[in-house]
Amino acid sequence: MNLLRRALLASIGAMIGWKPSSAKEISPASGEKTAIQTEADGSSVTPRHVLCFLGKGRDLGPLSDEASQAIRDFATGFSIDEDYSQAEPDDRMSQSFAVCWDRVEADAWSPADEEAVADHQSVLYVLGPSMAQAETVKVSMLALRFVERLIDAGAVAVKGESAGIAHGLDRWRELIRQGGEAVKAADPLAQQRIGRLAFAKRPLSVPGYLESVGFHLVGLPEVYVPETVGSERQIVAIMDAVADEIAGPGLDLTLKERHASLSFDSTYEPDEFKFNPYGIVRLPR
Numbered sequence: 001m002n003l004l005r006r007a008l009l010a011s012i013g014a015m016i017g018w019k020p021s022s023a024k025e026i027s028p029a030s031g032e033k034t035a036i037q038t039e040a041d042g043s044s045v046t047p048r049h050v051l052c053f054l055g056k057g058r059d060l061g062p063l064s065d066e067a068s069q070a071i072r073d074f075a076t077g078f079s080i081d082e083d084y085s086q087a088e089p090d091d092r093m094s095q096s097f098a099v100c101w102d103r104v105e106a107d108a109w110s111p112a113d114e115e116a117v118a119d120h121q122s123v124l125y126v127l128g129p130s131m132a133q134a135e136t137v138k139v140s141m142l143a144l145r146f147v148e149r150l151i152d153a154g155a156v157a158v159k160g161e162s163a164g165i166a167h168g169l170d171r172w173r174e175l176i177r178q179g180g181e182a183v184k185a186a187d188p189l190a191q192q193r194i195g196r197l198a199f200a201k202r203p204l205s206v207p208g209y210l211e212s213v214g215f216h217l218v219g220l221p222e223v224y225v226p227e228t229v230g231s232e233r234q235i236v237a238i239m240d241a242v243a244d245e246i247a248g249p250g251l252d253l254t255l256k257e258r259h260a261s262l263s264f265d266s267t268y269e270p271d272e273f274k275f276n277p278y279g280i281v282r283l284p285r
Contacts, residue, residue, distance in 0.1 A: 045270050045277045047136065047216045049128030049143045049199065050161035053150050054120035060087045063124045066153035067146070075146050077129025077139075085124045093157075094118050100159055100166040104202065104236050109168030116156035116169075124150075125161075133278065136219035137188055140195035144179040147172055147198075162273040163214025165201045172198075192218045192247050193240075202239055203232055206267055208285065210235045212243070216276040220246055221262065224282040242281060251281075259284050 055063050064080060071078050097117045102108040126146065131139050147158050151169060159166040167175065175198045182190035200214030209224040210232065216222070223239045230238075245254040255262060260283050268275040 045275060046130045046132065047162065047273070047277070048130050049126075049139070049217065050273060051126040051128070051143065051146065052159040052161050053124040053126070053155040054093065054117060054157040055122035055124065055154060056116070056120065056156045057154075058087050058121045060085060060122050060124060062154050063122070063150055066149055067124065067126055070146050070149045075142050078142075078146060079127050081125035081127050085122075087122050089121050090123050093120060093123070097157065097159060097166050100164045100201070102165060102167050102171070102201075104233075105167075105171060105197075107168075108171045109166070110170070113157060113168035120156060124155075131217075131219075133219045136217060137192045137195055140199060140218055141179055141183055141191050144176050144195070144198055148176045160199045160214070160217075162217055163199055163201045164274070165199060165214065167198070189244070189247055192220070193244065196220070196240070196243060203236055209282070210239075211280075212239050213274050215243060216278055219278065221251070221279040221281050222276045224280055226283060226285045228285065229283075238283070242283070246281065255281065 053063055053067075064085070067078075067080050071080075094114075094117055097114070128139060128143055143160075147155075151158065151172060157166070157169070158172055175194060179191065179194045179198070182194055195218040196215060199217045200212055202212040203210035203225075204213055205211070205227070206224070208227060210227050211224050212222045220243055223242045225235045225238050225242075227235070229235055242254060242258065242260075245258075251262070254260065258281075260281050262279050263282055264279045266275055266280065
């Protein structure tokens with residue numbers, strides 16, 4: 001197994017045992033409301049955000065208080081995880097962030113961000129609500145606002161646990177700015193694209209393909225591109241283009257024009273946050 005993929009599978013969220021939620025969802029293939037059945041438990045699974053914030057002091061009060069205020073102000077359904085948040089450093093964080101940094105965007109993090117992770121003194125986890133497919137983009141924009149509030153309150157590093165993605169603070173601020181503009185413009189496609197860039201991880205490796213992880217957080221299936229198509233950067237561009245096509249012209253047309261297939265045979269277990277209930281769009285080799 002690819003070492004980066006192995007590390008992500010053992011990320012903090014997996015280690016401490018959070019589980020995704022179960023609910024009815026919309027099948028992307030048919031548009032009909034169905035329960036996405038899983039072999040593991042016979043139930044349907046819906047995505048949710050798990051956000052990790054690192055503090056510079058051993059007092060969780062400033063971050064916790066701001067998180068509570070954000071929940072009251074706009075983030076209905078979000079909650080602080082009192083069980084795993086801690087007013088002390090977590091020695092797993094440097095390794096976890098090291099495998100989660102976004103390696104697609106240039107200068108997505110800096111040595112100062114790495115130092116902030118290494119020197120952190122507290123950890124706050126925030127759980128998002130279970131998301132119906134139609135609500136994923138809206139909730140992901142709220143998650144970005146949540147990140148903004150806690151950075152302003154003193155968070156020194158932020159990671160999305162659901163897909164295992166981390167950005168430096170400057171990159172988070174840029175994504176927050178772009179998300180705010182898209183919300184102001186009432187542009188759902190732009191919001192969905194920014195949500196992908198903020199909370200999804202790509203590319204990771206599976207046999208014969210490079211994959212996305214986390215597209216379900218904006219209501220999309222994952223995209224698998226054959227590893228022989230080109231460089232990693234070229235493959236990422238294809239992943240992003242396919243995601244935009246699914247969001248715009250639609251899944252059926254994208255499958256037809258790309259000669260692609262839709263599969264629900266995930267390499268992730270249904271009780272993992274990386275499991276995508278909307279399936280996998282697999283491009284032909």
